[in-house]
Amino acid sequence: xxxxxxxxxxxxxxxxxxxxxxxxxxxxxxxxxxxxxxxxxxxxxxxxxxxxxxxxxxxxxxxxxxxxxxxxxxxxxxxxxxxxxxxxxxxxxxxxxxxxxxxxxxxxxxxxxxxxxxxxxxxxxxxxxxxxxxxxxxxxxxxxxxxxxxxxxxxxxxxxxxxxxxxxxxxxxxxxxxxxxxxxxxxxxxxxxxxxxxxxxxxxxxxxx
Numbered sequence: 001x002x003x004x005x006x007x008x009x010x011x012x013x014x015x016x017x018x019x020x021x022x023x024x025x026x027x028x029x030x031x032x033x034x035x036x037x038x039x040x041x042x043x044x045x046x047x048x049x050x051x052x053x054x055x056x057x058x059x060x061x062x063x064x065x066x067x068x069x070x071x072x073x074x075x076x077x078x079x080x081x082x083x084x085x086x087x088x089x090x091x092x093x094x095x096x097x098x099x100x101x102x103x104x105x106x107x108x109x110x111x112x113x114x115x116x117x118x119x120x121x122x123x124x125x126x127x128x129x130x131x132x133x134x135x136x137x138x139x140x141x142x143x144x145x146x147x148x149x150x151x152x153x154x155x156x157x158x159x160x161x162x163x164x165x166x167x168x169x170x171x172x173x174x175x176x177x178x179x180x181x182x183x184x185x186x187x188x189x190x191x192x193x194x195x196x197x198x199x200x201x202x203x204x205x206x207x208x209x
Contacts, residue, residue, distance in 0.1 A: 007067045008078045010114075012059060014052050015086035018100070022088040032092055035180070042089040043103060051103045052087050058107035059114060062163065066115055069162035070154065073200060075207070076126045083121070085114060096120035112168060115158060119151045132206040135199075138190060148187035153199040156191060 026037050043051070071077065083099060091102040096117040105113055123133065134146045141149075159169040176184035191199060 005068055005071050006077055006081075007064065007071070008080050009082045010059065010063060010067075010085060010118075011082060012052060012056050012085045013087065014048050014103075015088060015100075018086065019088045022091050022100075022102075026090045026092065035092070037090075037092065040090055048087065048089060048103050054107045055087070055105075055110045058111055062111055062115075065162050066111075066158055067118075069158055070119065070122060073154065073157055074122065075204065076122055076128075078118075078122055079125050083118070097124055108168075112172060116151065116155060119154055120147075123150070128207075132203065135194075135202065141186065141190075142181075142183050144181070144183040145186045145190075148184055149190050150199060150203050152184075152187050152191045153194075153196040153203075156196040157200060160196075 023042050026032055026040055026042075029037070032038070067078075086098060086100045087103050088100060089103055091100060094101050094113055094117055097120070099114075099117055099121060101110065101113055101117065130146065133150045134141075135149075138146060138149060155172065156169055159165055159172070173185075173188050176188050179185065
């Protein structure tokens with residue numbers, strides 16, 4: 001009997017309580033000043049509210065397809081009935097648990113970033129061990145690269161097999177090349193070399209043992 005699919009409710013909202021913490025961090029961390037955050041000006045509250053509404057509108061177009069696709073291809077469950085997505089003014093790095101995303105993304109970019117973070121959440125909440133996520137021949141890669149090999153393979157599956165949109169895939173690969181390290185781009189190189197379905201099937205085989 002086929003296992004029923006439990007699609008969680010994704011609640012996207014501005015978090016006014018934690019936002020001041022992120023604003024202070026972005027404006028005062030010496031390391032971030034090197035990458036231009038010292039010139040960053042937080043958006044007005046009205047601007048964030050407008051962006052959040054745009055994020056909600058854009059996400060709902062893809063929500064069921066993406067979540068259902070991830071659950072079916074991995075046979076994993078999000079386990080939560082509700083997943084809160086906290087939007088803050090700014091943040092140099094998005095967070096999957098708790099799920100925190102900056103307000104600076106365009107709506108279509110937000111969908112891709114949220115999908116990426118939900119993938120991390122799905123793997124973390126199911127306590128997937130490193131040896132299941134990573135092939136033995138890539139254990140010498142950095143931790144960030146190892147963590148993103150299966151994430152990127154699953155993202156490629158979502159882009160090509162579920163959304164039928166290779167432009168999102170190309171943009172994601174190009175954006176990875178602009179990252180401060182080459183770790184994300186390296187993970188994409190491995191996915192392209194090995195084949196995303198091969199990596200996904202190896203992952204599923206290990207899960208079933």
